[in-house]
Amino acid sequence: MTLAVLASVWIAALPNWPLWQALLGLPEVASTRGALFIAGFGVMIAALLTVLLAPFAWRWTIKPMISLLLLAAAFGAYFMSAYSVVIDTPMITNVLQTDPREVRDLLNARLLLAVLLLAGLPLVLLWRAPIRRINGWTQLGRNLSTMIAAALLLGGLLFALFADLSATMRNHGSLRYLINPLNSLYALVDLGMQSRARPVGPPAPIGLDARIAPRPAGMLPPLLVLVVGETARADHFALNGYARPTTPELAALGNEVLSLHNVMSCGTSTAASLPCMFSPLGRERYNAGDGHQENLLDLVQRTGMAVLWIDNQSGCKGLCDRVAHIETCNDENCTDDAMTQGLDERLAALPVAARDKGVLLVLHQMGSHGPAYYKRSPASRKPFMPECTTNVLQQCTRDALINAYDNSIVTTDHMLAQTIRWLSGQRARHDPALLYVSDHGESLGENNLYLHGLPYAVAPIEQKHVPMLVWPAAGANAECLRGLQNAPLSHDNLFHTALGLLGITASEYDAKLDAFSACRSR
Ligand SMILES: [Zn+2]
Numbered sequence: 032m033t034l035a036v037l038a039s040v041w042i043a044a045l046p047n048w049p050l051w052q053a054l055l056g057l058p059e060v061a062s063t064r065g066a067l068f069i070a071g072f073g074v075m076i077a078a079l080l081t082v083l084l085a086p087f088a089w090r091w092t093i094k095p096m097i098s099l100l101l102l103a104a105a106f107g108a109y110f111m112s113a114y115s116v117v118i119d120t121p122m123i124t125n126v127l128q129t130d131p132r133e134v135r136d137l138l139n140a141r142l143l144l145a146v147l148l149l150a151g152l153p154l155v156l157l158w159r160a161p162i163r164r165i166n167g168w169t170q171l172g173r174n175l176s177t178m179i180a181a182a183l184l185l186g187g188l189l190f191a192l193f194a195d196l197s198a199t200m201r202n203h204g205s206l207r208y209l210i211n212p213l214n215s216l217y218a219l220v221d222l223g224m225q226s227r228a229r230p231v232g233p234p235a236p237i238g239l240d241a242r243i244a245p246r247p248a249g250m251l252p253p254l255l256v257l258v259v260g261e262t263a264r265a266d267h268f269a270l271n272g273y274a275r276p277t278t279p280e281l282a283a284l285g286n287e288v289l290s291l292h293n294v295m296s297c298g299t300s301t302a303a304s305l306p307c308m309f310s311p312l313g314r315e316r317y318n319a320g321d322g323h324q325e326n327l328l329d330l331v332q333r334t335g336m337a338v339l340w341i342d343n344q345s346g347c348k349g350l351c352d353r354v355a356h357i358e359t360c361n362d363e364n365c366t367d368d369a370m371t372q373g374l375d376e377r378l379a380a381l382p383v384a385a386r387d388k389g390v391l392l393v394l395h396q397m398g399s400h401g402p403a404y405y406k407r408s409p410a411s412r413k414p415f416m417p418e419c420t421t422n423v424l425q426q427c428t429r430d431a432l433i434n435a436y437d438n439s440i441v442t443t444d445h446m447l448a449q450t451i452r453w454l455s456g457q458r459a460r461h462d463p464a465l466l467y468v469s470d471h472g473e474s475l476g477e478n479n480l481y482l483h484g485l486p487y488a489v490a491p492i493e494q495k496h497v498p499m500l501v502w503p504a505a506g507a508n509a510e511c512l513r514g515l516q517n518a519p520l521s522h523d524n525l526f527h528t529a530l531g532l533l534g535i536t537a538s539e540y541d542a543k544l545d546a547f548s549a550c551r552s553r
Pocket residue numbers: 261262300301302470471
C-alpha cells in the first residue's frame with residue numbers, strides 16, 4: 032500500500048509537468064491563492080490515483096498495475112510536452128488505428144530518454160522493493176482504509192478548492208486532457224463504452240431509393256476522382272494566396288481548377304474526420320447521433336456504379352469495408368506519386384457494366400502526414416531547402432520545418448495535377464471530374480503547438496481550415512463557380528457535392544448542401 036501511495040505522488044508530481052507548466056502559465060494563478068490551488072490540485076491527483084490503485088494493492092497485482100500507470104504517464108508526458116497535444120478519446124483512437132510506419136515516425140531518442148527518466152528509475156525501485164507477506168484480511172483492511180482516507184482527502188480538497196477549480200476548468204477546458212495518466216485511462220474507458228454502445232451487426236443501410244438521374248443525350252457516364260487529402264493546411268496553398276509557389280502545376284492549369292478558400296473540417300484528426308466526411312449527417316448530427324450507418328461509398332455502389340478506394344495511408348477507417356479497396360504500397364518511403372501510377376489498369380479492372388453507369392475512385396493520400404514531413408516528398412521534388420529532417424520538430428528551426436511541410440504540399444500539387452492529366456485522357460468514355468479536400472489541418476509551431484488532434488472546440492484555425500479543389504471549373508457554368516470561391520463551406524458539404532457531381536438522386540441528398548447545385552445547368 033505504501034508503494035501505491037508513493038507511486039501516486041510520483042506520477043502526480045513529475046510526469047504531470049505539462050499540466051503544471053500550463054497551470055503556472057495562467058494569469059489567474061499568479062498569487063498565494065493560486066499557488067495553494069496548484070498544490071491542492073496536485074494532492075487531488077495523487078489522492079485520486081491512490082483511490083484507483085488501492086483495489087489492486089495485493090501481493091501479485093500491485094507491481095504490474097503501478098508499472099502500467101508509470102509507463103502510460105511517461106509516454107503521455109512526452110507526447111503532450113513535445114507536440115503540445117492533449118490526450119483525449121479521438122487521440123487514443125488515432126493511436127490504436129495507427130500503422131507501424133507511423134509509429135516509427137514518432138519514435139526517437141528523446142522519447143526514450145523521457146520514458147527512462149520518468150518511468151525507468153521508479154520502475155527499478157518498484158521491482159526491487161520487498162513486499163511483506165501479510166494476512167489477506169489485514170491487507171483488505173489496509174486497502175480499504177487507505178482508499179477511504181484518500182477519497183476523504185480528495186473530497187475535502189474538492190470542496191475547499193471548488194470555486195477556483197470550476198473557474199479554471201471553465202476557462203481552460205482543455206486542461207483536463209493534460210491530467211496524466213488519467214487522460215489516457217479515461218479515453219480508453221470512454222472508447223470502450225462507445226464501442227459497447229455501438230450497435231453490433233451491419234450498419235443501417237442508406238440510399239435505398241438512390242438512382243442515377245437521367246443524363247442529357249450525348250453525356251457520358253461520370254468518372255469522379257475524390258482525393259482525400261491528409262494534414263494539408265488551406266493557408267499553405269499558393270492557390271489560396273500563400274506567398275510561396277507551393278502549387279505550381281495546379282496554377283498552370285489556370286481557370287480549369289477552382290480552389291475554394293473557406294472550407295472547415297469536421298474533426299481535427301483522421302479518425303474523427305473521415306467517417307464524418309462520408310456521412311450524410313454533417314458534423315453536428317454525426318457527433319450527436321447514431322453514426323452507425325452506411326456512407327457515401329455504399330450509396331454510390333447501390334446505384335450500380337463502380338466504386339474503388341485506393342489507399343496510400345493507414346486504411347479507410349472502416350469506410351471501404353463493403354466496396355472494392357486496395358493499398359498502393361507498404362513502404363514508408365513511398366510518396367503519393369505511387370497513387371497515380373497504374374490508374375489505367377485499375378480502372379480497366381472494374382466491371383464493365385458498372386463502369387458504364389459511372390465510377391467513383393477515392394484516392395486516400397499520405398499527403399503531409401507528420402511529424403516526418405520530409406518523408407512526404409521525393410528527393411527530386413524539394414524546392415524549399417534546407418529541410419527539417421528529424422521528427423523532433425522543436426530541434427529544427429521554424430524555417431526548416433515549414434520548408435519540409437511546404438515540400439509535401441508541392442508533392443500533393445504534383446499528384447493532383449497528374450491525376451487531372453490522367454482524367455483528361457478519359458474523355459472518350461467518361462465525363463471526368465476531380466474533387467480534393469483535406470481531412471484536417473496542422474499546427475506548425477504557432478503558439479508552440481504542433482501536429483493536430485486538439486478537441487474541436489479549442490483547436491486553433493490551422494487544424495480546421497482545409498484546402499478544397501474542384502476540376503473542371505471551366506465551361507458554361509464557369510462564372511457561377513468562380514462566385515463560390517469564398518463561400519463558407521465545410522466537410523458537411525462533401526457527401527451532397529459528390530452525389531451532385533455523380534448525378535445521383537437519393538432521399539439523403541440535400542441540394543442546399545451540394546456546393547455546386549446552384550451552378551448546374553441540367
Ligand atoms: Zn489525418
